Amino acid sequence: MRIVEISSYVAxxxxxxxxxxxxxxxxxVEPVGGAVDRSRWPVADNGTSLYWSSLNKGKRAVEVDLSSEHGxxxxxxxxxxxxxxxxxxxSNxxxxxGLNYETLRERRSDVxxxxxxxxxxxxxxxxxxxxxATGxxxxxxxxxxxxxxxNPLPTWDVAAGLYLAVGLLAAERHRLLTGEGQQVRVALEDVALATAGNLGYLAExxxxxxxxxxxxxxxxxxxxRDFTTADGQRLMVVALTVRHWRELVEVAGLTEVVAALASALRVDFEEESERYRHRRLLGGLLAGWFESHSLAQAEAALRATRVLWARYRSFSDFAADRARLLRENPLMSEVRQPGVGTYWAPGSPLVMGGRQSVPEPAPLVGQHTDALLRAELGLSQDDLAVLRKSGVIGTREDEWPVA
Structure with missing residues (x-):
């Protein structure tokens, strides 16, 4: 499958x-000089965008003046x-x-x-x-x-990007079976609206x-909820099931206390809704146990249970603490990104046939312009020279930075 991408930012x-x-x-496809998001933060010490390099891995790049009709x-x-x-x-x-659906369909009916x-x-x-806008x-x-x-995570951008991919694959499957092309449209606002509806927020x-x-x-x-340990560290602890709840209470030595509280309140804390309604009382009891134990002691006790938990980390802490795991996780591979250096980057989280993709570097501005236009459109070196002289395409192959 060959996809032409005219886009910027996240989705x-x-x-x-x-x-x-x-x-x-x-x-x-980028404008001459590169897309507007090539300098977006976070950036490496030399100003190269880590954001752009991370979000455009494994693509090829052409540099074309999209403001011109010829481009x-x-x-x-x-x-x-x-x-x-x-x-x-x-496209976004x-x-x-000349690049909208109606015009392209006139040139290729199954686009x-x-x-x-x-x-x-x-x-x-x-x-x-x-x-x-959504609350x-x-x-x-x-x-x-x-x-x-x-939320610092661009949730709707991420969800929209995956919806776009699913829609594209569905359209390509339809074309394969029927020979018919189509336009697939996704609105960022609709992604948020659909998610709020699917999770019951709108109905509520x-x-x-x-x-x-x-x-x-x-x-x-x-x-x-989160708990603070005796040495000032913080844990997020979640008890979704009855088994989780029983083991959390047991590890904290509160089984009899919680049973007495349930009897006094005439509630059953094995009901998830009751645990939520009385979360402040129950949380206060459990907080005392965490506050009297160090992080290491709390982690050791929780590891012996099925309770869901994790220590709060910054991104820097996570990268440092998990350096070995990053190296050993098949999702991650070392990437040598021009302008950035070598670092661990993810491939696709999808495991297909027992294999995961290996991440490839993001392309330099216009890195594949000449090769693509020669191979895909049959243009000659003279054709490329004319286009470059008129400003329709950008950087020559011999002008690319050394990796």
Missing amino acids: SPLCGMTLAQLGADVIR RRLVGDLIVSGGSRGGIVV SGRLA IHVLLNGARDGGTAVDYTVQA FPMLTGPEGMAGAVN AQLSSSPRERGGNDVFGSFG
Whole structure:
């Protein structure tokens, strides 16, 4: 499968990388000089974007002036070429003249055009505006807080990128069976709306007489919260099942105390809903046990149970603590990224036939322009020289930085 990607930021590049890691030939089209997101943080010490390098692994890159009619025509030629493996484009811009679905369909009737919009009507939106509009920031943060708290993870971008990939594969499957192409559209706002609906948040908001309030680090509807140990470390502990709950109470030496409390309140703490309703009382009892034990003691006790738990770590702590595990995990491989250096990076988390993909470096600006246009469109060196002189395409092969 060959996919032409005209995109930026998170969702559509994630779609392309997801498919590249499964074996698709993904051609990233960038304007001359590189895309606007090539400098996005986090960055290496020399300013190279770690974000861009990480989100565009394994793709090929061409550098074309998309503001010119000639450049857009060239990209259109690339999209509609490729025989049965081609004719697929992923984009987060539906306004590029000559590269919209209607125009491309006139050139190739079975074209698959996958488009990300911010809003269903084609309006603009980004992850953080969608967060604000859907109410999630009003549920994040400590109890009693009045303001909004954004999630630093671009949740809707990530989900939208995976929806784009699923939609593309479904459309390609349909084309394989029927010979028909189609446009696949995903709106970032719809992804958030669908997720809120699928998790029951929307139904609750419509049908409940009392709106959901902030719960701090408590797990909504179950028993889960953070605890501080005697040496000031923090753990997240979750007891979803009856077995989890019994073992947590037992390890803390509170079986009889909790049973007496249940009897006094006339409730059954083996019911998940009751554990949640009385989470403050139960959490207070358990907090005393954690506060009298060091992190090492708490971890040792919890390892002997089925209780779900993890120590809170920063990203730096995680990378340092898990250095050996990163090396031993088949998901991770060393990547030598030009402009960055060598570091451990993930392939696809999908295990296909017992194998996982090995991550490849992200491309340099225009790295494959000449080779792709020669191989896919049959252009000669003279043709490329004319295009380059007129500013339609960018960097020459001999101008690429040394890896």
